[in-house]
Amino acid sequence: MDFELSDDIKEAVVKAKEFANKYFTEEVAEKSDFNEEFPTEIVAISKKEKVLDFSNPWKVLVTIEELVRRDPGLGISVTISAFGAEIFMFFGNDAQKEKYMNPVFAGKRTLGLGVTEAGGGSDVAGIKCEARLDGDSYVLNGGKMFISNGQIADHFLVLARTSPPPSPEKKHKGLSVFVVDSKSPGFAINKLHGKLGVRATNTAELIFDNVRVPKEDMVGEEGKGFYYIMTFFNISRIYVAAQGLGIAHGALDRLLEYSKKYAPVSETGELSENLQLAIAEIATRVEATRNITYKAASYLFKFTPNPIVTSMAKFYAAESAVFATKRAIELMSLHGLTSDLERFFRDAKILDIWEGTTEVEKLIITRMMLKEGGA
């Protein structure tokens, strides 16, 4: 067992740090947050400078962690352009990989993933969006809610029902995944405004009104969409855990800085014990989050994913991010409230919600453990 990162991964950390130092200025971060504006320019530069090296998933993981540690909204915006691309990697055919996946990994296109609907996100199998075969194409009707990259993606991977469920208990059957071009006739996109956090990211509602999708743009086999999406979530949740790790670590950085600069000290020059214990607790959580996230990642990156550990990492990282930002603001008082930490606090809460709520992750862990007999 070796807890050291290899030299090339360490280089990726340094590269991400340098990029964030250069481009994630407080001015830009604040403006993107205030105006709910996607940082188009920075994302373009990040693609040009190949900040995300998709050839090595460890590099992607540590880059997310490091960028988000500097600013969650900008960090996520820079690292979310290929959201969903692993679905092509595992289930797409060669033509789809060539046409859709490669340009995304090359930074030339942006992808979005449409699973959640207004009626529900946790209950993925309960979606209502329909795709009906008509000649050489499927006709898509329905809508998707809260879709990241909604206004900026060139294509979306969309989960839709292609056949009725065989029984109420088997709702996960009969769902399929399609690639939908954002410029398709009948496809409307409404930006969602007024998010609590991650306001630099772009979120929208998608509406499909008789949108035609060529047959060849179905990914994988008809009826297997639920399985594809769940497989994808077992990948993406590790990256969400990295987001949580970055946020919690960012909160720790800020609390430590405050402790050195502003916190009251005793006559002997010591910080209050209350503050010392809080720092220790947050730091321990950061370390624990890192260990569980890297463990989940090491299973996945060796192609032996462990969904139990993945869900543990995802929910624990989310809770740690929320916990760390809350405690840091409470302790830093007005210094926390008036620094970028307040943004971290707002941003952190999304991690409890997206890509499987914290409650759902916990249910997955126990149900799978009971089924499989342990992590």
Next chain:
Amino acid sequence: MEEEYEILENTVKDFNAKYVENNSLKFENESMGKEFVKLLADQGFFSMMGQSGEGAADVKTLSVVLENLAKSVPAVAVKTLLANSFLSLVNDPKITEAVANGSKSGTVTFSDLLVGPGQNGSLLLSDGKIKGEKQFVFGSDSDFIVTLLDTGELVLLKSGFTAGKKLKRLGFRSIGFSAVSVNSSDYDVLSKEGRKVLEKLYDQLSIPVAAISLGMSEAVSQKGLDYAKVRTAFGHYLKDFQPLAFELTSLIAEMEILKRYFEGLISTSPSRKEAMFLKHKALALAKDISKTSLQIHGGYGYLEDFGIEKFYRDSMALSVLFHNEEHEMEDLSTLVFETKAGFV
């Protein structure tokens, strides 16, 4: 609850329904506007506390009003608290009348009590002028500011100050929050023992601040209850899922106990310790219950349209703008141990 308070509660409820609820996003995020502030003042809400210099201020009726105002837009309650705080310290009839009727506004800088020495800027009086900069002024868009000088006097700044760039806006976004530059010969010295007066007022705000927290908790928990009864997932109402139902129920149990305690305190003369107990627990509850309610709403909780996320932000902002964990726990521990405690 006493009849007098019930009448007051209904008055605020009607006021909220008529003037606040339809404008809640604007009042929270942009500005309350002069017209609305006047309406608020016309209810007599700005001058309910009396003069804190003359002994125990009457925070009881004010607290009932604040609790209920906070249910719709917490920023409206906080604005009311600032006006009352200001009027409890200022005597000048022209100024008090203008602030009480809402044509002018006033604030008090509690930040002097919240951050360490030298971290809140510096204001000095020399040659008949007050000069310098005060950091962290909540209500910096006010016409008048009561603040401390470095030399300890509490002064009323009547003009000659300008608010700087708005500071970050976690909560109460319609209320100015920035540093203030001062170059003023238009001021009154309210007290030579300014810090003591300010500390006394700050103490008296324990119950009003707790009342705002409780109002927020009531409103946001009700939203959680309502949503969980209509939203379904996996073929069940959310209320039927134990993690959500148990968590919210447990927090509501805490809230009901605190409400009883609050009602008990406002019908007697609470001790400082009791008032601080209430504030300590009510602030924590507002944060916890907002978080749970937001979580119950899933993605919708994250969007401002559902009126949940503001409670998540405001409950944290309240617990920083009117509270300092370490200072207050040191004080409270000392009261509980009946001897100096919580210091090494």
